[in-house]
Amino acid sequence: MDLKTASALRRLRLVSAPEAVSFLLLLLCSMLKRTTDFNAVPVMGRVHAVLFLLYLVLWALAWYRTRWSLKTAALYFVLAVLPTGGFFAERRLRREAEDAVIASRARQDGVVNA
Template sequence: MDIKTATALRRLRLISVPEAVSFLLLLVCSVLKRTTDFNAVPVMGAVHGILFVAYVVLWADAWRTARWGRGTAALYFVLSVLPTGGFFAERKLKREAENAVIASRARREGVVNA
């Protein structure tokens, strides 16, 4: 994995958790709006919208840079629209980056998979 790919995946990973948290908070605010006089939906909606747009931009960059297939790209996009999907995306991206580092070190040291 080259540095551009690693950077793109890291940026996507870093935005996925705040995007998921903002989505959950928006859902909580929506429930509170309907059950109490508390209405933070306009503020949380704006925050979540900004984070979602940032996620989509970084997702598109990661898709292009990492040369994902359509299935992998679709998976990461679907995870962005699920309330807790960002947490799963972060874990999967972290694992993908760790595996790439291990493979890179193995290639550099001349270790071949048997």
């Protein structure tokens, strides 16, 4: 894995958890709006929209750089739409990056011919 690919995965990973948190907070604000006089939905909606759009841009860049299969790319997209999916995406992306580092070190040491 080259540096640009690793960077694309890292950026996507770093934005996935905050995007998931903002989604959960937006759901909480929506519930509070309907049950109390507290209305933070406009503010939280904007925050979540920015993070979601940033996730989508970084997802597209990561898909381009890593050459994921359609199934893998669709999985990461669906995880962004689910309320807690960003946490699962972050975990999977971290594992994928760690596996790539291990494979890269093995190639450098001559263990694997790739």
